[in-house]
Amino acid sequence: MDSPFFDLDHLLTRSGPFANAGFEACVELREFVHSSVRVLVIGAGGLGCELLHSLAKSGFGELEVIDMDTIDVSNLNRQFLFRAADVGKYKADVAAAFVEARCPGVSDDAFYRSFNLIIAGLDSIKARSWISAKLVSLAATDASGAVDMSTVIPLIDGGTEAFKGQARVMLPRISACFQCSISAFPPQRAFQLCTIANTPRKPEHCIAYAMNVLWEAEFGSDRVLDKDSVEDVTWVMTAAAARGAEYGITGITYQLTQGVMKNIIPAIASTNALIAGACVLEAIKIATNCASYLDNWFMYIGDSGINTRTFAWERDESCSVCGLCRITKVVSGRFMTLGELRSSLVDDAALQLVSPSLRGGGKTLYMETGPLKKLTQANLDKTLSEVVSSGTEISVTDANGAVVLVTVVFEEEEGDAGDGAAV
Numbered sequence: 164m165d166s167p168f169f170d171l172d173h174l175l176t177r178s179g180p181f182a183n184a185g186f187e188a189c190v191e192l193r194e195f196v197h198s199s200v201r202v203l204v205i206g207a208g209g210l211g212c213e214l215l216h217s218l219a220k221s222g223f224g225e226l227e228v229i230d231m232d233t234i235d236v237s238n239l240n241r242q243f244l245f246r247a248a249d250v251g252k253y254k255a256d257v258a259a260a261f262v263e264a265r266c267p268g269v270s271d272d273a274f275y276r277s278f279n280l281i282i283a284g285l286d287s288i289k290a291r292s293w294i295s296a297k298l299v300s301l302a303a304t305d306a307s308g309a310v311d312m313s314t315v316i317p318l319i320d321g322g323t324e325a326f327k328g329q330a331r332v333m334l335p336r337i338s339a340c341f342q343c344s345i346s347a348f349p350p351q352r353a354f355q356l357c358t359i360a361n362t363p364r365k366p367e368h369c370i371a372y373a374m375n376v377l378w379e380a381e382f383g384s385d386r387v388l389d390k391d392s393v394e395d396v397t398w399v400m401t402a403a404a405a406r407g408a409e410y411g412i413t414g415i416t417y418q419l420t421q422g423v424m425k426n427i428i429p430a431i432a433s434t435n436a437l438i439a440g441a442c443v444l445e446a447i448k449i450a451t452n453c454a455s456y457l458d459n460w461f462m463y464i465g466d467s468g469i470n471t472r473t474f475a476w477e478r479d480e481s482c483s484v485c486g487l488c489r490i491t492k493v494v495s496g497r498f499m500t501l502g503e504l505r506s507s508l509v510d511d512a513a514l515q516l517v518s519p520s521l522r523g524g525g526k527t528l529y530m531e532t533g534p535l536k537k538l539t540q541a542n543l544d545k546t547l548s549e550v551v552s553s554g555t556e557i558s559v560t561d562a563n564g565a566v567v568l569v570t571v572v573f574e575e576e577e578g579d580a581g582d583g584a585a586v
């Protein structure tokens with residue numbers, strides 16, 4: 164019983180009725196988990212910390228962590244990518260600099276490829292979407308479309324919101340990616356307390372901070388914040404605007420303040436611990452083959468008793484990230500510019516495009532990065548009929564790995580643009 168790995172050894176050194184076919188129980192597996200399985204944890208907030216804790220306790224010894232928050236002194240004892248000189252810097256920048264210093268010339272892709280498993284403990288849909296798409300882009304396929312398994316890096320995605328949580332196993336190009344299930348996530352309106360306290364980036368973060376921290380600092384427990392009182396909402400709005408000014412954040416209105424005040428969701432430590440445990444268990448199963456891993460979604464609902472269930476979310480064959488997404492747009496070739504078409508694609512929430520480049524009719528129409536950006540920038544102001552013909556298939560590729568094929572069909576328009584009749 165003295166060994167910290169007593170329970171793990173039971174799992175790895177004995178076979179059993181639930182062991183996977185082909186599982187070879189042996190004591191060397193523990194050493195394998197400890198020194199050969201490289202795990203990247205993304206997100207070092209409440210859930211990320213629980214993940215690191217559970218991974219270390221489960222014998223994983225090759226751990227790295229990246230996050231987008233700034234680093235403070237209290238982070239340093241648990242995050243080995245960071246040094247004292249890094250305090251106050253953004254973690255992702257430091258992590259990128261660390262990778263560059265330790266492995267000069269190693270690209271972002273090579274960095275992610277160096278891991279056997281990636282576990283995400285993020286509170287942002289965008290960030291989770293991004294890492295899922297990144298791993299899809301790293302999974303290679305041959306000419307027949309078969310996936311090269313040696314390039315598949317499993318993603319275990321944990322998420323918590325108050326008393327609810329989920330753990331998912333995603334095998335890029337094999338099972339559903341994050342984008343395949345984007346419809347399951349309502350637009351985000353609530354914020355984790357750690358984000359609003361340390362790294363406000365949006366007006367909403369300042370409002371949440373004002374109502375949760377500044378209100379109590381000002382009034383203590385004598386006065387309970389009344390979310391329906393004009394006076395109280397105005398106080399929160401004013402305090403939030405002052406905090407926003409410190410961080411260069413604007414756009415704090417009365418209406419927004421009221422909206423945020425009625426939607427705040429606290430972080431619950433026990434939910435984080437439970438979901439981290441579920442994620443790390445999947446990591447052990449994937450790393451050692453000791454039992455079948457989750458296929459592919461575990462859901463926990465703890466606000467009205469304890470309810471859990473698992474189900475397999477189907478892969479979307481037309482997913483814009485891991486499938487082939489084709490859409491047709493009927494547009495005005497004479498009046499819509501290439502830039503407007505591009506904006507309309509970015510605004511389409513279902514496509515999850517951030518900064519796409521466009522190719523069509525055998526030429527580059529607009530390139531978001533590199534020397535071609537300068538050369539193609541002017542095309543954004545041209546009308547579609549000036550740059551392509553009706554029926555052209557435009558290949559839209561995004562920095563996050565998504566590819567969408569858009570066929571533009573021009574509306575039949577009567578009259579001459581010059582006489583004003585068609586305007």
Ligand SMILES: [Zn+2]
Nearest residue numbers: 340343482485
């Ligand atoms: Zn997908």
